[in-house]
Amino acid sequence: MTLWTAVLLAAAGCYLLKLAGLSVPQQVLERPAVRRTAALLPVALLAALVVVQTFSSGQRLVLDARAVGLGVALAAVLLRAPFIVVVAAATVATALTRLIL
Amino acid sequence: MPRMTDLDTQTVPTDARRAVIRDAAAIGVATGAYGVSYGAIGIAAGLSVAQTCALSLLAFTGASQFAFVGVVGGGGALVSAVATALLLGTRNAFYGLRLTSLLDPRGLRRLLTAHVVIDETTAMAVGRRTPELARLGFWATAIILFSLWNLGTLIGALAGSALGDPRVYGFDAAAPAAFLALLRPQLASRRAGAVAIAAALIAIALVPLVPVGVPVLLAGAAAVVAGLWRATNATVEENR
Numbered sequence: 001m002t003l004w005t006a007v008l009l010a011a012a013g014c015y016l017l018k019l020a021g022l023s024v025p026q027q028v029l030e031r032p033a034v035r036r037t038a039a040l041l042p043v044a045l046l047a048a049l050v051v052v053q054t055f056s057s058g059q060r061l062v063l064d065a066r067a068v069g070l071g072v073a074l075a076a077v078l079l080r081a082p083f084i085v086v087v088a089a090a091t092v093a094t095a096l097t098r099l100i101l
Numbered sequence: 102m103p104r105m106t107d108l109d110t111q112t113v114p115t116d117a118r119r120a121v122i123r124d125a126a127a128i129g130v131a132t133g134a135y136g137v138s139y140g141a142i143g144i145a146a147g148l149s150v151a152q153t154c155a156l157s158l159l160a161f162t163g164a165s166q167f168a169f170v171g172v173v174g175g176g177g178a179l180v181s182a183v184a185t186a187l188l189l190g191t192r193n194a195f196y197g198l199r200l201t202s203l204l205d206p207r208g209l210r211r212l213l214t215a216h217v218v219i220d221e222t223t224a225m226a227v228g229r230r231t232p233e234l235a236r237l238g239f240w241a242t243a244i245i246l247f248s249l250w251n252l253g254t255l256i257g258a259l260a261g262s263a264l265g266d267p268r269v270y271g272f273d274a275a276a277p278a279a280f281l282a283l284l285r286p287q288l289a290s291r292r293a294g295a296v297a298i299a300a301a302l303i304a305i306a307l308v309p310l311v312p313v314g315v316p317v318l319l320a321g322a323a324a325v326v327a328g329l330w331r332a333t334n335a336t337v338e339e340n341r
Binding site: 001003004005006007008009010011012013014015017018019020021022023024026029033034035036037038039040041042043044045046047048049050051052053054055056058059060061065066069070072073074076077082083084086087088089090091092093094095096098 | 120123124127128131147148152155156159160161162165169173179180182183186187190191192193194195196197198199200201202206211212214215216218219220223224227268269270271272273274275276277278279280281282283284285287288292293296297298299300301303304305308309312313316317318320321322323324325327328329
């Protein structure tokens with residue numbers, strides 16, 4: 001396999017996965033159990049992403065400046081800060097923590 | 102001020118729409134900065150500028166792209182690079198199950214919509230007060246993020262590591278913070294809150310045990326269990 005083949009295979013596969021999700025027939029999606037599960041899937045996957053992107057590096061669990069960023073983001077969210085403030089505060093807090101440590 | 106319901110979607114005030122677009126711009130800028138990092142890593146891994154940019158244009162799913170160049174850069178087999186990218190891209194298929202009902206994409210639009218189904222566009226669509234705002238959140242994020250991610254990739258690929266590591270500026274904390282903020286309105290429901298906590302615990306417990314990308318996918322089981330659990334209860338009640 002050449003590098004170009006691998007690049008194009010990965011791109012095609014990633015696209016087909018996205019398309020597959022949008023290609024499930026309406027009748028299947030209308031089943032109550034499927035509808036409830038589909039509604040909860042983004043919640044589950046995004047919540048999992050939050051912790052994985054904050055507390056892991058590859059297969060290792062790590063506690064670093066990102067944890068401070070997420071803590072600040074959580075505080076901002078609980079104080080009902082606007083979205084941009086939450087993201088900016090987390091970014092600045094993480095950068096400052098790295099600067100200090 | 103009139104109360105908004107799902108029925109009168111045309112009455113979404115301009116303010117609410119502006120706020121969604123502003124949020125999309127914020128998430129786009131933070132992700133674009135990360136695109137610079139991806140571009141630089143792609144070149145360092147041995148991909149050409151064209152190959153690095155082709156992945157951003159055609160695969161357009163950050164986690165898969167970082168994984169791909171990571172495996173190639175680490176000297177891994179190309180087959181594993183593709184497999185890892187696909188594993189990380191699988192969660193986008195699950196997002197589609199939810200987005201179908203929100204966006205109702207048909208015909209050729211479905212082919213175009215599919216290309217921009219990623220973490221950020223999904224997070225910006227779900228949990229909006231009206232379907233109109235959900236569609237706006239999805240498409241505003243899609244257009245801004247696609248543009249900036251590809252621009253960032255090109256800049257990173259050309260400038261290499263000269264621009265420095267975006268982690269120095271804390272941009273690696275932007276995505277988790279954004280997802281947390283976007284999840285917040287949905288967690289008002291006890292069921293969704295429980296699913297989110299269970300999913301987070303499952304994922305973190307699995308990180309050391311299974312390959313990268315799998316913890317998040319298996320965390321989706323929390324949603325499946327919660328979805329089926331109610332179904333079982335409902336069936337029991339119906340059978341009474």
